[in-house]
C-alpha cells in the first residue's frame with residue numbers, strides 16, 4: 001500500500017495512546033490490540049479512551065477544515081467517512097492494515113414532503129443504509145476488522161472473527177472479513193432474519209451457523225465458543241465498533257456545516273449505536289467543535305422495550321425482558337449490552353426514550369415510503385416515535401430534527417411485500433398499494449389510469 005499523499009503524518013507520535021479503559025471507572029489501561037472485550041477487574045464494559053491533550057494541539061477550525069478536505073476523496077484511507085476522522089478513531093492503525101470499502105459519508109437529505117405532513121418542516125433523514133452492506137454496521141466493522149488485521153500481522157493467536165447477530169452485524173462482519181481475507185463465523189437465530197440478511201454472509205463465504213434459539217441465546221453460545229482467544233468476538237459488547245459508529249454523529253454535524261441539530265431520533269436495540277452517537281458528540285464538545293449536544297431520542301419496538309421500561313422507571317435499575325417477535329428484527333433484543341453507556345447518552349443529552357407498536361412502526365414506514373423513501377422497519381420505529389413526540393409537543397415546528405435510518409429498506413423486502421399484500425398479522429396496512437393485473441387492452445388500461453388519477457386528485461384536494 002502506498003503512503004498517504006496528504007501533508008498529514010499518518011502515524012505521528014503525538015497521536016499514539018489510544019487505549020481501552022473500564023467504562024465503570026476501574027483503574028488501569030489496556031492495549032486495543034489485546035483480545036479483551038470486558039473489564040478484567042469488574043467484568044463491565046470497556047471503552048476506547050482518546051487522550052485529549054494531543055488532540056487539543058489542533059484548534060477546532062483546523063479539525064473542521066481537515067475533515068472537510070478529506071471527505072469523499074480517494075486518498076487512502078481518507079475518503080471513508082470513518083477513516084477521514086482517523087486521528088479520532090484508532091490512530092495507531094497502520095495504512096496497510098486498514099480494512100475499508102469507503103464506508104460512511106452517507107447522504108443526509110431534507111425530507112421536505114414528509115416534514116410538511118408531520119408539521120416539522122426542518123426534518124432530515126440520515127440514510128446510513130446507503131452503505132456497503134446496507135446498514136450502519138459497516139462503520140463499526142471497518143474498525144474492528146482493521147484492528148484484528150493488525151493483531152494478526154503482529155503474530156497474535158487469533159485465527160478468525162465471529163459474531164452472533166440479528167442480521168446486519170453478520171452481514172457487515174462477513175463482508176469486511178472477506179475483504180481482508182480473514183475467516184468469519186456467523187451465529188444466527190434460525191428463521192428470525194430476513195432472506196437478504198441470511199444470504200449476505202453466505203455469499204461472502206462466512207461459516208453460517210443457524211441456531212435453534214433467539215439472538216440472546218446465540219450470544220451465550222458465541223461467548224462460550226470464543227472464550228479461548230483464538231476466535232475474536234465482534235459483538236456489540238466489543239467497544240471498537242463504537243469508535244467507527246461514533247463517526248455518524250460527527251458526520252451529521254459536518255454535513256450541517258458544523259451546526260448542531262435540535263433532535264436526533266434513532267432506533268435502538270443493543271444500545272451500541274446511541275452510545276456511539278453520544279461518544280462522538282462528547283469528543284466534539286471536549287475539543288471545542290460544538291458547544292451543545294443534540295437531544296437524543298431512543299426509539300424502541302414495544303415488543304422488545306427494556307430500555308423504554310428502564311427510562312420510565314427513571315433508570316433506577318437495568319431492565320431485561322424476553323424479547324417478543326417484532327418486524328423490526330434487528331432490535332429484537334431483551335438484554336441490551338450497552339445499557340450503561342446509553343443511560344449516560346440519554347442523561348447527558350437531555351434525551352427521551354419512547355416506543356412504537358407493530359402497527360405504528362409499519363404504518364409510519366409505509367407513509368414515509370409514499371414520500372419517496374424506502375424505510376426499513378427500524379426506521380419505521382424511529383418515524384413512529386417522531387410522530388408521538390410531535391403530538392406531545394416535545395419536538396416543535398421550528399426544531400431541526402434528524403432521523404437516523406439504520407438500514408436500507410431493500411434488505412427487508414419480506415416486510416414490504418407483506419405490507420402491500422396485506423398479509424402482515426393484525427396490521428391494517430392502510431397504505432397498501434398492490435400491483436393491478438389487467439388484460440392487455442388499451443381502453444381497459446386507460447380507464448384504470450383515469451380512475452386512479454381522479455382518486456389521487458380527490459385525495460390531494
Ligand SMILES: *Cc1c(COP(=O)(O)O)cnc(C)c1O
Pocket residue numbers: 135136137168169236267268269270271272273274330331376378406407
Ligand atoms: C443493529 C441495528 C439497530 C440497533 O442498533 P444497536 O446498536 O443494537 O442499538 C437498529 N437498526 C438496524 C437496521 C440495525 O442493524
Ligand SMILES: [Zn+2]
Pocket residue numbers: 022023024025026039040041042043044
Ligand atoms: Zn471495571
